[in-house]
Amino acid sequence: MKMTRLIVTAADRQWCEAAAAAMVGFGTSVIACGVEIAVERELAPQETPDGRPGVAILAFAVSGKELEEQIPRRAGQCILTCPTTALYAGLIGGPSVYPKRVPLGKTLRYFGDGNQISKQIWSTGLGEGEPTETEATRYWRVPVMDGEFVCEHDCGRTEAIGGGNFILLGRSIETVVTACRAAVAAIAPLSGVITPFPGGATRSGSKVGSKYASLFASTNEGFCPSLRELTKTELPSGTKAVLEIVLDGASFDAIAEAIAAGVVAACEAVGGDGLTGITAGNYGGKLGRHHFHLHDLMTGREA
Amino acid sequence: MKAISLRLRTGTTESIDISSLRLEDLVERTPDQISHLVIRVDSLSVQLGEIFELESQTTGDSHPTLVLKGDCRRVHHLGHQHRVGRIMVEADIGDHCGACMSGGSIRIAGNAGRYLAAPTGSRKGGMDGGQIVVGGSAGDFAGSRMRRGEIWIAGDAGAKVAAWQVAGTIGVGGVVGNHVGYGMRRGTLILAAATRLPEFRFTTPIELATPFLALRLHNSALRSIWPPARPETGLTQWFTSRGDRSIGGIGEVWHPLPPPN
Incomplete structure (x- = not known):
């Protein structure tokens, strides 16, 4: 980017x-x-x-x-x-x-x-x-x-990096929204990084490509709760809503720092009873050469 | 990078033309080569070493420096076609300082003579870039036919300051002589002292309302070199007049509003 x-x-x-x-x-x-x-x-x-x-x-x-x-x-x-x-x-x-x-x-x-x-x-x-x-x-x-x-x-x-992301999985939309807002608020004061979607989050997390030739991106079935019985789902049991926070940053470190801050804030906002998981989309490596491994980013951090 | 110091030998009373010296050339030479360079003293060709004591040393700066020491009021054409690096004058300097310069900087601690940054010889264009700072006052024709760059004069300026100015910025902290902005086409002349401009050449002053005022005057870099930009002077309200209308010019003169007649 x-x-x-x-x-x-x-x-x-x-x-x-x-x-x-x-x-x-x-x-x-x-x-x-x-x-x-x-x-x-x-x-x-x-x-x-x-x-x-x-x-x-x-x-x-x-x-x-x-x-x-x-x-x-x-x-x-x-x-x-x-x-x-x-x-x-x-x-x-x-x-x-x-x-x-x-x-x-x-x-x-x-x-x-x-x-x-x-x-x-x-x-x-x-x-x-x-x-x-x-x-x-x-x-x-x-x-x-x-x-x-x-x-x-x-x-x-x-040169910069776009498309950094993490995905909040929750037991209800209210829970995920609370976690999401806390994460975006934690990221907002950080320099060199933005969350360009409305309110900092998107519900239409996408995969690369589509069955329709004219589309570059389409809905990410694996993260849609309503399709969990129809397609191969990536959602843990009990997951009812998912929101994705997308980040663009001036550097790898800026995005990594923002993701870590967002994840910590999201977890602290709702606790383990609200979220069923936090993951990230790597789209089979098709989105770019920079990969943010959540486990590596969160090592040594407490929430 | 190299720092070269030239101290005018005491007892020198002749007019000295150093237009042949270019800082970017000097840094390529050894001290011995520099001292054998030929300059004009009155109508004679003289080796530089006979007129100036030379010192040269290597510094950590990324740009070359030339320092002139001693009373240099009779040293003319300093910084002719100056392009890179900084020239510093510890006292006064003579006429035509900064003629045809296109970059770099010249800082004069004392006064500058006439034709500061003005064209010389048969040339039609004046200063074309860079920055000149005068700690004292400047003589007549300062900034004449200026095309680009900045001149900041802390003290007074003589007659015809900014005459035929085409672009660039000139600031004068004190009073100016007659025919200010004569034939000015574009560019900006900032006069810190209240000045009455001739009505047939300049428009009626109107209040200057632009964020550029703060951008230009209220920055620390300018405050360090041009005293009128400092907050303690109390210069907060500026007016602008456009001219020279007698030649269709749209240059601007910033000034505090003069008292009514």
Whole structure:
């Protein structure tokens, strides 16, 4: 997977969240959304480039080209349009660090119809602790009806991992939902990882492929309680509901840490009487080369 | 990487042109080779070692450094076509400093002469990248025909600052001379002192409302080199005027609103 990180700021937290919600909307799965995208975490004013409230957003796509198409399109319709917002690169480093770039203001500047202003800010090695390299960051200032939309020229993209998952098996939907929410809440503060599905979880966990040639993915019969008597089931007895938490992360370690935190939180939330098991889908190794073995991840942890 | 130090020998009163020195070339040479380089002193060709005491040492920095020591008010064309590394001047520097530079940085602890980063000879383009920081004041024509980069002057600037500016950013902490932004086409001139701009060349000031203000001025890197960006100056409300309208320019001048007539 290819990943980029964006920072959205606004005059207040309300506009910031509204812009971010629009930006990450319909971004649950690369199967049909183009990107898997979600808010990584909220940023305090002192953490953002312009000193205003912000959010960090992570976006993942199967190819760099797809990312380069999706991000400007979403930013143009969701960030540019939202009052008081500004958009910055979230992966710190210019082309020397991330040579492959996702366009932001490079594309959106044309909305200014010739009135846009390009500004470069140079970092130098003049101050204590600053990088010695002299490298400029380009920003675009696009006149809009509330003032100016400020947008960084582009943002780096990098290799990342998508499709990390763990599956909660429970004796009732209420139990699984409780465990699921606890797991997602435990993952939310972690950096470098997102859970792109609604509320962080999906009920439509899928297998790779389908009997229908046009589908890349279809329902995972082995985890459907209603099919347990019809097909080869993977559910322990007493399992009535299953939810899957899918994670995308900047690195193997980020996902591994998030899975472990989620599993611990889920178990602590409902205990052994609620869950019949926790497993993960590996899809016969067809989903990718990174495998997260739950037993290995949980070794040494207590729940 | 190498750090080279040039100390002007005492008693030198002639005008010294060091436009032939390039930092990226100097680091490739031995100290002996550097001291035999030829520069122009008045109308004569003189070896560098006769005018400057040379020191060279290897440092852990990833970029080369050139340090000028002594009273260098008569040393002109420092940083001509400067592209990589940092140049530091411990006192004043002469005219045409940073002419045609396209990268790297120049930091002048004292004052800079005339034509700071302006074009030289028959060239039409001024500074094309990099950053110049002047701890004192700059003479006339600072940033003339600037195309890219940044100039931060803590003190005053002479006449025609930002004249014919095409792009880039110039900040002046003190007062400016006549004909500010003359012929300015684009780019940004930030004046920390209240300045009355000619109405026939610049638009009526309007309040500057953009997140870029904080991005540009309220960052620690700039505060360390340009005193007006520091919070204690109390400069929170800025206005912008666009011009030079007499030539159809849309450059912007940021400034605190001047008192009414």
